[in-house]
Amino acid sequence: MEDQKQILEEVFGESSDKEGEGEQQSGDSFDEEQSVNQSEKNPIWERIEEISGLWLYRDFLSLERQSSLLSAIEKEGWFTEASHNQAMRFGDLPAWAIELSESIRKAVWFCDISECGDSSTCDQDKEEVCPLPSDLLWREPLFDQLIVNVYQPGEGICGHVDLMRFEDGIAIVSLESACVMHFTRVKNETSNIGYDGKEDTLMVKIPVYLTPGSLVIMQGEARYLWKHEINRKPGFQIWEGQEICQKKRTSITLRKLCHAKKAKVRERKEKFLLLLSYVDHQSCE
């Protein structure tokens, strides 16, 4: 445990247990104090049992952190026109997104400790044990592609598996309106059965309730063998028997480009690639 504490301090700096030493953090930037949600030291991750590799951390972001993120996004000026509802960025991410990535890394790392207790006996690379295996958790950068989606009430995203040009280990942070994301198994290309060999599981929709400030990690089966979708048409956003009252929803998706594609992108674009486009959310059928 001592070793782990030392590694933690090397990676993330000294723990902020030393409250009351008179050090005041100031300014409207993402300072350390602000970024440390109380639960960050003891994150409560939920493993979605039906889907291997799907993890949810409901209280990932404090209310303050959620509003700071929304202001940072607003300051980017990506959504000044009503017709803009999606922004993508590749390569070097804005400071707030890098900070968010590091918070994700930290939350996963703390999960390792709380789940395992003793790192010498714990197989951290099992999908059932922690949200990201160590090869993904310690890659650099953790993420180099960002999408911010803004959905008006009634808008969602059709069922899809994220493109193969992205590595395993995808994070989604939810802001503003809560919603239900549904997961369905990917169909095997040659037959009408799911990858688990069962036909009936194709029909099964697993609902996951995404509250503002929550973090989802998709890894392994959840990333490759399940489609995810958000249908915000009337009648689809039901949680615990109640229709969710919809407001505007913002989400931040963080991914890492696969190496070859990354090189290609770098070739084509010298530094940043910022795409601003209007996406017809949920016009898939």
Ligand SMILES: O=C(O)CCC(=O)C(=O)O
């Ligand atoms: O908005 C979301 O929560 C999901 C976004 C998503 O699935 C994507 O950008 O690929």
Ligand SMILES: [Fe+2]
């Ligand atoms: Fe996606």
